[in-house]
């Protein structure tokens with residue numbers, strides 16, 4: 001008997017869909033039901049699925065490649081997602097949703113012994129000039145969206161890395177365009193959402209699902225599965241319109257403190273929506289030399305003809321080992337900043353913190369804590385990194401002007417979010433206890449500033465990011481309304497705190 005036929009019979013026997021099934025069943029029963037309903041091309045199993053292994057290997061983080069689902073659903077439309085969620089809900093299966101695969105948190109985009117919904121075949125992106133909106137399916141990555149739309153002179157307010165996917169939006173999403181337009185999610189116009197029980201709703205800022213609409217601006221994977229994003233665009237101009245200036249400056253490790261002090265000052269002083277930066281420092285374990293090498297880079301861009309010295313003077317005057325600065329189109333910036341998706345094969349760990357603008361000491365302390373941490377665990381680590389992104393008041397005001405988001409950050413005159421990252425040596429999946437403990441200590445040393453929201457796209461899974469949001473109470477209330485049985489929290493990994 002063929003596997004699909006076997007599954008089909010199983011599904012009929014179990015009566016999985018359209019029947020009352022109070023007890024949890026095996027994930028195989030959801031897969032069996034789904035295969036009979038959607039067919040073996042859309043629902044693939046380890047035994048019979050030409051794409052199955054490739055899909056399991058899609059998440060960037062090796063720790064997630066190790067989680068093998070019972071089956072993968074590759075929907076082609078919203079109705080397929082709805083069918084999948086109905087079966088998952090009925091059978092009380094574990095599940096996960098995979099878009100661009102860039103979440104570092106274990107289990108947030110992969111599932112062992114459950115159903116994985118992967119948007120590989122829902123990648124359409126288009127622009128309606130009459131409505132002036134972009135419509136995107138969730139499988140598209142930012143580089144693809146930007147390249148498709150550049151000939152039309154528009155771009156989504158999307159990721160800074162071309163290969164990151166649309167899950168970016170559900171965590172808020174910090175774009176190069178954020179200082180002028182807000183978080184990526186602030187640009188939502190309309191969302192199609194499959195709720196946890198499989199029902200489908202369209203949420204907007206003004207209809208009866210306006211609470212859901214707002215919750216999906218920062219609520220991550222907890223509130224439903226978005227199958228269509230309609231977004232207000234950035235009028236970027238075409239690929240040939242080099243209306244930006246900037247690029248990457250690399251500094252020798254000896255100037256890392258100067259760069260961080262400059263970043264602290266920039267965070268406080270710059271509220272020009274045309275300016276956008278992020279600064280990364282890496283501590284790389286140089287095993288043969290038994291030492292840690294420090295590399296620091298400032299990625300600085302201005303929407304204008306040149307880099308105004310008043311804004312970027314500090315970064316331009318620190319002695320650099322390399323400067324790659326030129327006139328650029330918006331599409332160039334997205335294509336060049338993280339050019340390749342070639343970092344598979346390693347386990348990444350993230351953590352989040354915040355820094356008040358102007359607090360140079362706190363920026364430099366973070367550097368020293370990270371260096372000590374890396375030094376003490378150098379046998380177990382390949383490299384570590386701290387990335388600082390200023391959140392100017394202009395970004396928060398732009399979001400508020402579009403109805404606000406769940407993050408609901410305060411106006412402080414500028415603060416920075418920090419990503420704290422560790423990378424294990426290639427091929428190592430399990431986090432050594434010394435690293436796990438050391439990381440806990442590191443996060444307690446690089447303390448977040450009370451009252452400033454952490455950034456969920458860059459957090460540790462044990463950090464209660466939602467509790468740092470201005471909209472925390474709103475999020476809890478909205479979650480209760482849309483998932484009263486707490487199915488999502490019980491059956492998929494994701495942020496804690498609801």
Ligand SMILES: Cc1cc2nc3c(=O)[nH]c(=O)nc-3n(C[C@H](O)[C@H](O)[C@H](O)COP(=O)(O)OP(=O)(O)OC[C@H]3O[C@@H](n4cnc5c(N)ncnc54)[C@H](O)[C@@H]3O)c2cc1C
Nearest residue numbers: 097099100101102103109160165166167168173174225226
């Ligand atoms: C190299 C790199 C660069 C990055 N740069 C940035 C940056 O500039 N700005 C920024 O904000 N973040 C950035 N990130 C973080 C990134 O945005 C988040 O990890 C984001 O969640 C990735 O989305 P994804 O679709 O690629 O990943 P996935 O792991 O596929 O999805 C992320 C999460 O969202 C859920 N999800 C995805 N799609 C849906 C959906 N349609 N409905 C419901 N749930 C869904 C997934 O289940 C998962 O929990 C970066 C990450 C990396 C690795």
